[in-house]
Amino acid sequence: MRTPRAAYPLTWRVMDGLERIAAALWPASFQRGLPYLMLMPAVVLVGLLVLGLFQIGDTSLRTLDTNTFLMSEDYTLANYRRVLTENFFATVAGRSLMGAVIVTAVTLLFAFPYAYLMVRTSSPALRKFLLVALFLPFFIGQVVRAYGWLIILGNQGMVNEALGLVGVPPMRLLYNYPAVLFGLVQYMLPFAVLMLAPALTAIPGELEAAAASLGAGWVRTFRHVVLPLSRPGLIGAGLVVVTLSLTDFAIPAILGGGTQDFIANAIYDQFFRTSDQGLGATLSLMLVAVGSIVVGLVFLLFGAGTLAMAEARK
Amino acid sequence: MSHDKFLSIPIRRRTLIASMAAAGASAGLSPLGAGRALAQEPEKPAEIIVRAWGGSWVDALKAGVSDSFTKATGIAVRHDLTEDNEIQPKVWAAVAQNRVPPIHINWDTTTNATKSALRGVTEDLSDLPNLKNTTDLAKPVGLDGYPIVNTYGYVYVLAYRPSAFPDGPPKSWKDLLDPKLKGRIALYNDGIGFHFPAQVAGGGKLEDIPGNMQPAWDFISKIKEQQPLLGEDPDFTTWFQKGEIDAACTISTNAREAKKNGIELAWVVPEEGAKFDTDGLWIPKGLPENELYWAKQYINHALTKEAQQVWLDGLGLPGVVPGLNPPADLVGDPSYPTKEEDFEHLIRISSKVQVENESQWFAKFKEIMQG
Numbered sequence: 149m150r151t152p153r154a155a156y157p158l159t160w161r162v163m164d165g166l167e168r169i170a171a172a173l174w175p176a177s178f179q180r181g182l183p184y185l186m187l188m189p190a191v192v193l194v195g196l197l198v199l200g201l202f203q204i205g206d207t208s209l210r211t212l213d214t215n216t217f218l219m220s221e222d223y224t225l226a227n228y229r230r231v232l233t234e235n236f237f238a239t240v241a242g243r244s245l246m247g248a249v250i251v252t253a254v255t256l257l258f259a260f261p262y263a264y265l266m267v268r269t270s271s272p273a274l275r276k277f278l279l280v281a282l283f284l285p286f287f288i289g290q291v292v293r294a295y296g297w298l299i300i301l302g303n304q305g306m307v308n309e310a311l312g313l314v315g316v317p318p319m320r321l322l323y324n325y326p327a328v329l330f331g332l333v334q335y336m337l338p339f340a341v342l343m344l345a346p347a348l349t350a351i352p353g354e355l356e357a358a359a360a361s362l363g364a365g366w367v368r369t370f371r372h373v374v375l376p377l378s379r380p381g382l383i384g385a386g387l388v389v390v391t392l393s394l395t396d397f398a399i400p401a402i403l404g405g406g407t408q409d410f411i412a413n414a415i416y417d418q419f420f421r422t423s424d425q426g427l428g429a430t431l432s433l434m435l436v437a438v439g440s441i442v443v444g445l446v447f448l449l450f451g452a453g454t455l456a457m458a459e460a461r462k
Numbered sequence: 463m464s465h466d467k468f469l470s471i472p473i474r475r476r477t478l479i480a481s482m483a484a485a486g487a488s489a490g491l492s493p494l495g496a497g498r499a500l501a502q503e504p505e506k507p508a509e510i511i512v513r514a515w516g517g518s519w520v521d522a523l524k525a526g527v528s529d530s531f532t533k534a535t536g537i538a539v540r541h542d543l544t545e546d547n548e549i550q551p552k553v554w555a556a557v558a559q560n561r562v563p564p565i566h567i568n569w570d571t572t573t574n575a576t577k578s579a580l581r582g583v584t585e586d587l588s589d590l591p592n593l594k595n596t597t598d599l600a601k602p603v604g605l606d607g608y609p610i611v612n613t614y615g616y617v618y619v620l621a622y623r624p625s626a627f628p629d630g631p632p633k634s635w636k637d638l639l640d641p642k643l644k645g646r647i648a649l650y651n652d653g654i655g656f657h658f659p660a661q662v663a664g665g666g667k668l669e670d671i672p673g674n675m676q677p678a679w680d681f682i683s684k685i686k687e688q689q690p691l692l693g694e695d696p697d698f699t700t701w702f703q704k705g706e707i708d709a710a711c712t713i714s715t716n717a718r719e720a721k722k723n724g725i726e727l728a729w730v731v732p733e734e735g736a737k738f739d740t741d742g743l744w745i746p747k748g749l750p751e752n753e754l755y756w757a758k759q760y761i762n763h764a765l766t767k768e769a770q771q772v773w774l775d776g777l778g779l780p781g782v783v784p785g786l787n788p789p790a791d792l793v794g795d796p797s798y799p800t801k802e803e804d805f806e807h808l809i810r811i812s813s814k815v816q817v818e819n820e821s822q823w824f825a826k827f828k829e830i831m832q833g
Contacts, residue, residue: 214818217581236829303705406651406692420547422821
């Protein structure tokens with residue numbers, strides 16, 4: 149016997165109605181366009197950034213008139229000439245690039261064993277401890293962490309006080325290049341571990357067991373099995389760390405004592421100290437260009453790592 | 463919302479009582495001319511926003527100017543502690559886009575304010591009644607009219623830790639080259655305050671500024687060998703407090719404040735001289751008429767003897783109104799010049815020359831220090 153339609157629960161009828169409305173608004177023939185529609189927010193966001201880049205590009209071609217503090221009406225390459233010829237900018241760019249490379253190498257070196265232990269340990273307590281230790285720094289902002297290092301590494305800080313107990317006079321541990329690199333490594337470590345962990349999780353533990361059963365020692369297993377298979381994670385982590393380090397502002401400003409500027413600090417100075425937006429825009433564009441070239445080279449040489457997991461699985 | 467409504471009656475009553483009191487007392491009252499202006503003054507805004515530096519700087523402004531302004535007018539004063547360098551592009555952008563600027567009054571260095579004046583974003587303040595009672599210091603050098611009103615002067619002194627100078631206070635900026643001070647000195651991170659004395663210490667002449675500043679760069683290069691720390695006002699206090707430095711070129715107010723906080727510190731004006739500069743107040747263009755009126759009244763009030771005395775006692779700086787009494791601890795202090803001869807050792811260069819060349823000086827200083 150056929151159940152009368154009126155016996156349908158109200159919610160079913162509401163859902164039927166909604167489906168009919170959805171079908172009218174988005175016919176089945178439109179289904180192929182759905183993925184593109186879902187891309188729209190990202191496209192709009194990136195589009196806005198690109199528009200901003202055009203605006204910055206326009207500003208970079210104008211010079212500051214110090215009689216009126218207005219940007220010139222005419223286009224000129226003077227700012228680019230300055231950036232490419234003045235020693236100061238070469239020094240700062242070199243320091244930033246070298247710093248980014250060193251920080252990336254050291255961070256990956258420290259992050260790898262951490263991530264490996266976190267993924268492979270059989271102790272749930274240890275894994276939880278490592279996870280908590282990993283996420284805790286995220287609750288403390290970069291600036292606060294940098295100020296924390298001022299307290300720990302200062303002339304009257306904990307480290308110097310401890311050294312004083314064994315007769316070592318206070319030494320300057322802050323306000324130099326190593327201090328900036330140290331602060332950056334400490335800041336980047338959680339990012340790198342987070343990027344590495346999924347790649348290491350994807351390596352079946354049985355592969356390491358198989359290598360061991362065939363007589364490979366820990367070092368050979370690491371070199372021929374774990375390291376090659378973790379390459380996507382290393383590349384992904386490396387890309388994140390190198391780009392964040394290259395563009396960092398706070399750590400060089402706070403731990404560098406004013407003498408270890410990175411490019412971001414130089415950009416800030418132009419926008420906010422000398423009011424030279426043209427030069428600031430030029431430096432910004434060149435930073436974007438250098439960062440993009442570095443990332444592009446890594447993509448070209450090593451692929452996109454975990455940033456292209458599907459590719460990595462092939 | 464309902465809470466606001468609930469509160470509105472007593473607030474109105476308080477305002478009314480205050481207005482009546484003001485009217486009653488207005489015969490000779492007011493530096494603001496409140497009695498005379500009651501019938502014609504424009505509508506009062508609920509508040510005016512004054513950009514200020516934090517810490518003891520804003521405390522002094524509040525005690526000396528803002529609180530008494532609020533008491534006299536009933537208009538609340540909100541202090542915006544955005545850095546002076548960072549508020550500048552926001553104000554410039556607002557004026558360029560015909561928007562209402564984010565602040566009513568900018569408490570600014572005269573050098574920075576001069577940039578805004580040259581850009582044409584400042585209101586003319588020539589009609590402030592209390593300007594007639596001020597000294598020449600109130601007038602910005604090299605600009606027409608009063609796009610800024612200077613409100614006090616200050617000196618970039620050589621502040622030092624007496625225990626690090628057992629043979630007596632430093633006499634010259636060259637004393638910073640003593641090997642025992644390596645890594646123990648500090649300058650502003652854009653070199654501000656140090657360029658001009660460095661020109662003299664490097665064997666050059668002030669008349670050569672800005673044409674030939676090579677002596678300054680040579681001296682700064684020698685200072686660079688001493689591995690100075692470079693920072694901002696709060697950094698100096700922290701560094702002295704934490705034992706990181708023994709000497710610094712800094713504004714006397716910061717040194718005095720650090721000393722008040724128990725840090726062992728003294729300061730001198732070295733034989734080569736020290737840079738003397740001014741800070742001022744200005745109003746960005748684009749405010750509604752009534753708010754502009756009250757913003758001007760605020761600055762006019764800041765130029766009264768009473769407001770200057772309290773404000774500048776807090777800062778320990780000489781004002782622009784004659785007859786102010788120096789704080790007891792600064793009587794005869796070279797960082798608090800009051801007489802003609804006090805200025806002999808102080809170096810004052812026009813703000814216009816400074817802003818026109820600042821970018822190159824800054825770049826050169828950075829090139830030396832970052833190299």
